[in-house]
Amino acid sequence: MAQEQFQELNLSEVMSERFGRYSKYIIQERAIPDVRDGLKPVQRRIIYAMYHEGNTYDKGYRKSAKTVGNVIGNYHPHGDSSVYDAMVRLSQDWKIREPLVDMQGNNGSMDGDPAAAMRYTEARLSKIANELTMDLDKDTVDWILNFDDTEEEPTVLPARYPNLIVNGSTGISAGYATDIPPHNLGEVIDATVYLVDHPNAGLKKIMDFIKGPDFPTGAIIQGKDDLAKAYRTGKGRVVVRSKTEIESIRGGRQRIVIERIPYEVNKANLIQQIDDIRINRDIEGIQEVRDETDKDGLRIAIDLRKESSAEGILTYLLKNTDMQVNYNMNMVAINRKRPEQMGIIDIIQAYIDYRREVIMRRTQYLLRKAEDRQHIVEGLIRALSILDEIIATIRKSKNKKNAKDNLMQQFQFSERQAEAIVSLQLYRLSNTDIKELEAEAEELEEKVTSYELIISNPEELDRVIKSELRETKKNFATPRRTAVEDEIEELEVDKEVLIADEDVIVTVTKEGYLKRTSTRSFAASEISDLQLRDNDYPLFAEKMSTLDHIILFTNKGKAINRPVHALADIKWKTMGNHLSQEIALEEDEQILSVFGLKEFNDQKKFVFATSQGYIKQTLAGEFKPKKNFKSTSYKAINLKEDKLIQVMMVDADRALDVFTVTKEAYGLRYDLEEVSTVGPNARGVLSVNLKEEDQVMGTVLIDPYEGIQEVLLLSQRGFIKKMNLIDFEKSTRNKRGLKVYRSLKSNPHEVSLIIPVIDPQEEIIIITSIGKEKTIQAKDYASADRQSNGSGLFEEGRDGAPKDFRRMPLEKLEED
Structure with a gap:
């Protein structure tokens, strides 16, 4: 009975060692191509199996299933689907710049449709694949035994052109990934020939030959500087854009036609993306999207409505669909049995070094063959010169072996010469055959001299390489399909082109409910029909265009941008959507001010005032809508432990005064010019010099010559006072200021509210801390x-201190 044995092993060491072996396997034997022939193992085995079985371009097609079975049975013991998928990809002319397999039947489509099952399709090697296998039988590469030691397979193919650069490659393995774009065969060969002669050539010179990737789907590459960086380091990004045309059609309308799409983009998905934009009305103007692709080539037609801007819609589609994508180059290949990130010159140089090795091995093989034949021809010629003696010797011999021995002994022929002589047929003994042998001997002498020159002279070796490359270019080069542009065009979408310009009513309530309402819905309703929650009221209500923006500021010093067209279109009688549905707000964060703007430029400024007496100005252009405005707010002022109490918008070039009132009834007036203009992240400067327990209750901007010149002050005791600010003594910033209420020793007046008088006729609703309201003018x-001290507005001590006020902003709308 066998005795069980156990080994104690460190788990981490075992896992590390096993995973290391597995990683090495999938890097070298599965996912990463070889820099020499540009093929992964499965691709190389497919091509070799078809070559070995004579399934070449000059023969008939064979069932794909037969080839797949042959590959699996002899060289690649993996699933049939992996082999067939690789075989199909090698045949797809929208993925491979120079297809290596010629497949008959359904081999998939640009729409992502799968190929037919391998039992239905037929295939053979393409003509250019012959350039990869040529000279495979001339000892040009190393061979290894297959997985079951029954067959031999090449470790690499001879490759008469730099296939890695021409056809590119993509793959993912453990710790490595590769994404090498395809290039134009003619350009690559020209660059390779130049590099053979000029091994120290710089990238700029190589890029005179290789303009950039040449995708089988065409399109346009933008960004020559980024391309040069990718070629230098082996890693980088370029922008790939669809090739489009704008056509005029009947009825004064236009049509966008897509003629080429970016590499690896699924055509059906692209069409669906564009159609979704049409259905969802993300932009206006698209009437219909059609796929008109046929045997003449790709064509996607986008019919536009009358008076739509084709250029504006095209810009939007490029920015928001796969009509324009980023292509990330990551050129990793197996070089000297190790994965390596390589620049384009490194890849070409590695190919040249390999090709020199192939030519040298081929030449040495041909030299051996020529010298062997030369030796035999020399023996035959000498034998024919003493033919009678040779015949006599053979006739005396007992058998073939004895005849060979006699010839070798009597005439000093070598064993191979003696074998050729005894095997010579009688009809070859004619005079004509002698001349042919002499001609062959002369030809062999020339070949031997030529082969020896190639072996001994590196310049002659390089001449052969260049000659064969030029021959390949002559036979297979095609015009470039992908255009290359130096600069990356920035895509700026003109909203006026893409959004229908219509008037709407925009409302924002104190509690944070937003909506836009059509003028038709508003006209059919009463002002009082506006749906509000208890204790809520409109903070902003104006007629605006869908092309405009609103900007909201919160008491936490945050700014929120919302395009009017992005607001939910809701009936007047229905409550709007709460801001928190789109933007995360802090627990006690509330909307403080709302402003409508047509554009964010430096013609306007925002003035911010805080409870601790800080004030600052910031240009409106600093608050230009951010890219992801729908989901975030951003800092408008640096508050620290402070609280934002007011935001005011003014003309940037207008000369104004600041009037600030504190809780302890100090008022200070000074020039707004004393307040510096700073960015959103700044805190600002001190407006007023506060006592320890004091705080700012409000700030008003006044024009000494027009506009607001009076304010209403309300104290905590319920007293109201109207004060003319023109007569208020002017000072400088950061002073204590002057009392605005009479000083009382007991129960002094403290300021609760300051209300600028915009229109003496307007109604203002005052709200106290216990919810009592009073309307005044x-x-x-x-x-x-x-x-x-003014006059009493509320019954002192019973109605609470005034805490809030609101105007009636909807009356103007009613008049409109």
């Missing part, structure tokens, strides 16, 4: 002296 109050 500024015209009902006379301007009071600075030291007076």
Whole structure:
């Protein structure tokens, strides 16, 4: 009975060793191509199996299943689907620049359709694949035994052109990935020939030959500097854009025609993307999308509505669909049995070094063959010169072996010469055959001299390489399909072109509900029909264009941009969508101010005021909508432990004064010019010099000559006072200021609210801390002296301190 044995092994070491072996296998034997012939093992085995079975371009097609079975049975013991998929890809002329397999039947499509099953398709090697296998029988490469030691297979193919650069490759393995784009055969060969003669050539010179990748699907590459970087380092990114045309059609309309699409883009998915934009009305103007691809080539037609801007829609489609994509180059290949990231010169140089080795091995093989034949021809010629003696010797011999021995002994022929002589047929003994042998001897002498020259002279070796490359170019080169442009064109979508310009009513409530309403829905309703929650009221309500923007500022110092066209289109009588559905708000964060803008430029400024007395100006252009405005807010002011209490928008070139009021009833007036203009991340400067327990309750911007010149002040005791600011003494920033209420020893007045008087006739609703409301008009109050306390508005001590106010912004809309 066998005794069980156990080994104690460190798990981490075992895992490391096993995974290392597995990684080495999938890198070298599965996913990464060889720099010499540009093929992965499965591709090389498919091509060799078809070559070995005579399934070449000059013979008939054979069932793909037969080839797949042959590959699996003899060389590649993996699943049939992996072999067939690789075989299909080698035949797809929209993925491979120079297809290596000629397949008959359904081999898939650019729409992502799979190929027919291998029992239905037929295939053979393409004509250019012959350039990869040529001279395979001349000892040009190393051979190894297959997986079951029954057959031999080549470790690499001779490859008469740099297939890795021409056809490219893609693959993912353990720790490595490769993405090498295809290139134009003629350009690559020209660059290779030049590099043979000029091994120290720079990248700029090589790029005079190789303009850039030449994708089988054509299209346009942008970014020559990025391309040069990728070629230098082996890693980089280029922009690939569809080739398009704009056609005029009947009825004054236009049509966008896509003639070429980026490499590896699924055509059906691209058409679906464009059609989804049409259905969802992400932009206006697309009437119909059609696939008109036929035997003459790819064609996608996008019919536009009348008066639509074809250029604007095309720009939008390039930016938002796969009509333009980034192609990431990562040129990794197996070089000297190791994965290596290589620049384009490194790859070509590695191919040249390999090709020199192939030519040298082929020449040495041919030299051996020629010298062997030369030796035999010399023996035959000498034998024919003493033919009678040779015949007599053979006739005396007992058998063939004895005849060979006698010839070798009597005439000093070698064994191979003696074998050729005794095997000579009688009809070859004519005079004509002697002349042929002499001619053959002369030809063999020339070949031997030629082969010896190639072996001994590196320049002659390089001449052979260049000659064969030029022959391949002559036979197989095709015009470039992909255009290369120096600069990457920035795609700026003109919203006025893509969004229908229509008037809408935009409302934002204090509690954060937003919506836009059509003018038709608004006209059919009453102002009072606006749906609001309890204690909520409109903070902003204006007629705007769908091309405009609104910007919201919160008490936490955040800014939020919302294009009007992106707001939900909701009926007037229906409550809007809450801002928190799209943007994450802090627990106690509330909307403070809302402004409507046609454009964000430096003609406008925002003035920010905080409770701790800081103030700053920031140009409106600093708040230009961010790319992902739908899902984020961003900093408008650096608050630290402070609180934002006011935001005001003014003309950037307007000379204004600042009037600030504190809780302890100090007022300060100074020039706005004293406040510096800074960016969103700044805190600003001190507006007023506060006492320890004091805080700013409000700030008003006044024009000494027009506009706001009066304010309403409300104290915590419920007193209201209208004050003319023109007569208020002007000072400088960061002072204590002057009292705006009479100083009282007991229960002094503290400022709760400051309300600028915009229109003396307008109605203003005052709300107290216990929810009591009172409607007033500024015209009902006379301007009071600075030291007076004003008149009582609420019953002192019972109605609470004034905490909030709101105007009636909808009356103007009603008039409109």
